[in-house]
Amino acid sequence: xxxxxxxxxxxxxxxxxxxxxxxxxxxxxxxxxxxxxxxxxxxxxxxxxxxxxxxxxxxxxxxxxxxxxxxxxxxxxxxxxxxxxxxxxxxxxxxxxxxxxxxxxxxxxxxxxxxxxxxxxxxxxxxxxxxxxxxxxxxxxxxxxxxxxxxxxxxxxxxxxxxxxxxxxxxxxxxxxxxxxxxxxxxxxxxxxxxxxxxxxxxxxxxxxxxxxxxxxxxxxxxxxxxxxxxxxxxxxxxxxxxxxxxxxxxxxxxxxxxxxxxxxxxxxxxxxxxxxxxxxxxxxxxxxxxxxxxxxxxxxxxxxxxxxxxxxxxxxxxxxxxxxxxxxxxxxxxxxxxxxxxxxxxxxxxxxxxxxxxxxxxxxxxxxxxxxxxxxxxxxxxxxxxxxxxxxxxxxxxxxxxxxxxxxxxxxxxxxxxxxxxxxxxxxxxxxxxxxxxxxxxxxxxxxxxxxxxxxxxxxxxxxxxxxxxxxxxxxxxxxxxxxxxxxxxxxxxxxxxxxxxxxxxxxxxxxxxxxxxxxxxxxxxxxxxxxxxxxxxxxxxxxxxxxxxxxxxxxxxxxxxxxxxxxxxxxxxxxxxxxxxxxxxxxxxxxxxxxxxxxxxxxxxxxxxxxxxxxxxxxxxxxxxxxxxxxxxxxxxxxxxxxxxxxxxxxxxxxxxxxxxxxxxxxxxxxxxxxxxxxxxxxxxxxxxxxxxxxxxxxxxxxxxxxxxxxxxxxxxxxxxxxxxxxxxxxxxxxxxxxxxxxxxxxxxxxxxxxxxxxxxxxxxxxxxxxxxxxxxxxxxxxxxxxxxxxxxxxxxxxxx
RNA sequence: GGGCCCGUGGUGGAAUGGUUAACACGUUCGCCUCACACGCGAAAGAUUCCCGGUUCGAUCCCGGGCGGGCCCACCA
Numbered sequence: 001x002x003x004x005x006x007x008x009x010x011x012x013x014x015x016x017x018x019x020x021x022x023x024x025x026x027x028x029x030x031x032x033x034x035x036x037x038x039x040x041x042x043x044x045x046x047x048x049x050x051x052x053x054x055x056x057x058x059x060x061x062x063x064x065x066x067x068x069x070x071x072x073x074x075x076x077x078x079x080x081x082x083x084x085x086x087x088x089x090x091x092x093x094x095x096x097x098x099x100x101x102x103x104x105x106x107x108x109x110x111x112x113x114x115x116x117x118x119x120x121x122x123x124x125x126x127x128x129x130x131x132x133x134x135x136x137x138x139x140x141x142x143x144x145x146x147x148x149x150x151x152x153x154x155x156x157x158x159x160x161x162x163x164x165x166x167x168x169x170x171x172x173x174x175x176x177x178x179x180x181x182x183x184x185x186x187x188x189x190x191x192x193x194x195x196x197x198x199x200x201x202x203x204x205x206x207x208x209x210x211x212x213x214x215x216x217x218x219x220x221x222x223x224x225x226x227x228x229x230x231x232x233x234x235x236x237x238x239x240x241x242x243x244x245x246x247x248x249x250x251x252x253x254x255x256x257x258x259x260x261x262x263x264x265x266x267x268x269x270x271x272x273x274x275x276x277x278x279x280x281x282x283x284x285x286x287x288x289x290x291x292x293x294x295x296x297x298x299x300x301x302x303x304x305x306x307x308x309x310x311x312x313x314x315x316x317x318x319x320x321x322x323x324x325x326x327x328x329x330x331x332x333x334x335x336x337x338x339x340x341x342x343x344x345x346x347x348x349x350x351x352x353x354x355x356x357x358x359x360x361x362x363x364x365x366x367x368x369x370x371x372x373x374x375x376x377x378x379x380x381x382x383x384x385x386x387x388x389x390x391x392x393x394x395x396x397x398x399x400x401x402x403x404x405x406x407x408x409x410x411x412x413x414x415x416x417x418x419x420x421x422x423x424x425x426x427x428x429x430x431x432x433x434x435x436x437x438x439x440x441x442x443x444x445x446x447x448x449x450x451x452x453x454x455x456x457x458x459x460x461x462x463x464x465x466x467x468x469x470x471x472x473x474x475x476x477x478x479x480x481x482x483x484x485x486x487x488x489x490x491x492x493x494x495x496x497x498x499x500x501x502x503x504x505x506x507x508x509x510x511x512x513x514x515x516x517x518x519x520x521x522x523x524x525x526x527x528x529x530x531x532x533x534x535x536x537x538x539x540x541x542x543x544x545x546x547x548x549x550x551x552x553x554x555x556x557x558x559x560x561x562x563x564x565x566x567x568x569x570x571x572x573x574x575x576x577x578x579x580x581x582x583x584x585x586x587x588x589x590x591x592x593x594x595x596x597x598x599x600x601x602x603x604x605x606x607x608x609x610x611x612x613x614x615x616x617x618x619x620x621x622x623x624x625x626x627x628x629x630x631x632x633x634x635x636x637x638x639x640x641x642x643x644x645x646x647x648x649x650x651x652x653x654x655x656x657x658x659x660x661x662x663x664x665x666x667x668x669x670x671x672x673x674x675x676x677x678x679x680x681x682x683x684x685x686x687x688x689x690x691x692x693x694x695x696x697x698x699x700x701x702x703x704x705x706x707x708x709x710x711x712x713x714x715x716x717x718x719x720x721x722x723x724x725x726x727x728x729x730x731x732x733x734x735x736x737x738x739x740x741x742x743x744x745x746x747x748x749x750x751x752x753x754x755x756x757x758x759x760x761x762x763x764x765x766x767x768x769x770x771x772x773x774x775x776x777x778x779x780x781x782x783x784x785x786x787x788x789x790x791x792x793x794x795x796x797x798x799x800x801x802x803x
Numbered sequence: 804g805g806g807c808c809c810g811u812g813g814u815g816g817a818a819u820g821g822u823u824a825a826c827a828c829g830u831u832c833g834c835c836u837c838a839c840a841c842g843c844g845a846a847a848g849a850u851u852c853c854c855g856g857u858u859c860g861a862u863c864c865c866g867g868g869c870g871g872g873c874c875c876a877c878c879a
Binding site: 007192212263270273275334335378379389515562570572573577579580581582584585649657741743748779 | 805806807808809814815816817825826827828829832833834836837838839841842843844845846872873874875876877878879
């Protein structure tokens, strides 16, 4: 029989990882299997090069579920992908190689990403993730591009995708459109200027007014002046015009969003000073004036054309001052959006972009979400709350390089849009010329898709949508979508939207949310604080199973939790205990083959522990239903450690150590075998390596894996509720005698000459069933029993030798 | 300003409308008892944030306050 490992460390774990791979333990059965399919749509991590503890936590969750469902008899489909295309990669590659022509640059990005994936994949494997790598996907692959393009072409032909000129976040420094997630907020001090305007009624009367602004240089793009309709100072001017300090006449309009308290209660709308201006522009159907070019220089500004903002601001203020229109200036604290990569202030710019019609789909998305099971249930409120505030359609194009090409051409003559043909996919429009029907040249779109366009079809990718109808039917929708809370409004929201549009069916049935891992000090992990926990180092020191136990213990779903070294410490101790118990069972049961026959000779105490096992199995079953991993750990660990090890192993030692084979001894061996093997199976999804290691002592075939066994189920065979009285009584007595010995500063195995025990009559018959166990565990020679109103004990202990 | 979550021994955190509020780490004391010192046993340590209310009874339900976290919006 196999010798168990000295230690359950990462070396031992590697052995089992290789074993699983060799025996293809995690293969999805594509054909033939009659087992129900359970599919998991896991998040493809962004290929940064390293997993962080958040990945480790969430991927542990997915893996617990995958392994559990397999043991429950599901045909588990657990693919894993990579989200490759993103700005951070471009930045890193540019830093390393400098700027290059697009095709060459893209190749360098791919190369870089390949390395990142290889490292992250090996990190995942070290954690024991049981993904089926046969179905690995990467968003930068041509096959993936093809699906993304196809999905957009379909949405385009359904009228869901369109091209339009629209203000987007723009970095004048990098000359690219940005997603809101690419921006940071920065506090900075600015100056608020009061500038003289005029109000003009229909009758030609003029009145002076004041506008407070931090951006006077945008005044040439002012298209309206607004006031709050509750503001009595201005209600009488409704329908009037305002004249800007530059002499331009613009409408004066009421709007509820204007803050009465701020400044004079008047605000100028400039296209596009900030996002609020854009909202107002659409709301009041105002014309727009392009205030600056893509490098941040003013345009349509007359004498100020070509100036950068700061210079323009200086000049225009000087002008107003000379004309007596600058009334006052004072400092003001202001938060500005800056590009997170270059730190420069972000502007809003009008440009041609591609959009997906999401605003009128909000109710549909929320309805679909409500039909899914959200765990925890409150998490759906993040999506509902977000849907409520979606004001604009989704900008799906980005002026970047490393992304999925947008499969459209635009005629330079008649502006007609020419979509790629399905057989051309994956298309790379900039490299290809097209002719329009009108005879004009059509130019290939040079922008690429927002990365959420890529990742919002993962349920379609993994189910081979539009590729393998049979496979699709078996694996769509996904049974489970596990993901982080912070990407509900992006990944979950867009995925539900896109998959509904494309298939008419919601993409998953259950969502499992996880929170973030904070540093041990409760703060966010960050390089600058130096409080980052590196997964690799942790695995080296403590092993993957310890880390997985930590993850399971952090199982308060969708809540952030500090990383806990004490959980890791506990986990290591537990695994050590688990292994040592295995060694004991292995030795105790050497030469013994479990047989149901032996169950006929079970003692009361044996039945009691089987009964307790059964209760624990029941507890775990309901915990699994709700993905309460910490309850599974708690119930199974407590039973294993503080009942099975602390008491039961002590109770049976006497029988186990007896030389000759007897029905009594075999009953103990049967029980050790049954309980320990069931505990292994209970824990196998959470600590698979350790369980595989100790499972060897029960293995009958060389390549059989604990992962392929059936998960324990509660059974009548184990149920012996009538033994509880005796079991609990024995525990109480042992504990009290140990306490007595501890009080007398004696070692636990010090002999007791005589135990005088008083018990209520109704407990006496319980006691008689466990008397032998008490005697052997506490090293008692003689027990004197008598009836009493309550339990009491008295020990007679021989005096220690004087010498 | 809006939404959501949370406030439990030194620390991290379970649970529950009802007798002594888990468990782990840490601490104290005693034990190397033939699976395990990454161990065994014993023990100390909590007004379950505060104030009201519902209830026979609240840590749990409701209201208010104070405090913390996350997300969103605004910042002319």
